[in-house]
Amino acid sequence: MKRCLFKLVLFLVLGAIVNVAVAWGFAAWSAPANVESPEFTSRKIAEDEIEGVTRLRVFGHTRVHHGMFSQLIVDGTMGHVLATAWIVPGDNYSETRAGWPLRTLRCRNLAEIDMGGRMSITISANTANPIEGGIVLSPFPTGSPAQSWRALPYQPIWTGVVVNTILYAPLVWILTVSFLKMRRVIRRKRGLCVKCAYDLRGDFSAGCPECGWRRAEKDAQQTG
Ligand SMILES: [Zn+2]
Structure with missing residues (x-):
């Protein structure tokens, strides 16, 4: 029972590690900036807001640009914000959400943003390190489009953390069991314990003098 619980916890931890590794892989290597037709939604909050x-x-990675505007003219067919968009101080950020199948980690780029023709966000000069909840991977020179920023996020999105970990844990378990089984088959074929x-030269009848495999009744019970 205790052993079972230990195994469960171990594989859940391993599942969580795989989950983070997958999310970081997508955050570092996939490029949401290249999406041709981004989804755009707008909502009027106040008269000038x-x-x-x-x-x-993209697969495994979503980039969300959130901006507050005083005026916004949207090209309905393309879903792009036209040049006549004035950003106002407020909840302005570019956020990365990475992970698969669900997004599991996120971080925000809090740089001052300036939404232009294709919702491109420009990094302002006066922000040294605007990343919140992530490790910066690529620097953002002044004027570079914000889509191109990259960071390894470490803020959890709990639904993704739980669901992905539960999905990855049995996967890690299956891989581990398959590996151990395969190693056993290969060793037997080679005549090893x-x-x-330990090299038994193909004679398994006497058991193993090195580790005691199949040697004594007691050992046999222990290794089960
Ligand atoms: Zn042995």
Whole structure:
């Protein structure tokens, strides 16, 4: 029972590690900036306050640009914000959400943003390190489009953390069991002890003098 619980916890931890590794892989290598037609939604909050959200989705990685505007003219067919968009101080950020199948980690780029023709966000000069909740991977020179920033996020999105970990844990378990089984088969074929790989020259009848595999009744019970 205790052993079972230990195994469960171990594989959940391993599943969580795989989950983070997958998310970081997507955050570092996938490029949501290249999405041709981003999703755009806008919502009027007050007379001179409009919230605009753009989502650029690729496999395993979503980039969300959130901006507050005083005026916003949107090209309905393309979903792009035209040049006549004035950003106002407020909840302005570019956020990365990475992970698969669900997004599991996120971080925000809090640089001052300036939404232009294709919802491109320009990094302002006066922000040294605007990343919140992430490790910066690529620097952002002044004037570079914000889509190109890269960071390894470490803020959890809990639904993704739980669901992905539960999905990855049995996967890690299956791989581990398959590996151990395969190693056993290979060792047996080579005439080695299946437990410690000591060379038995193909004679398994006497057990293993090195590790005691199949040697004594007691040992046999222990290794089960
Ligand atoms: Zn052995």
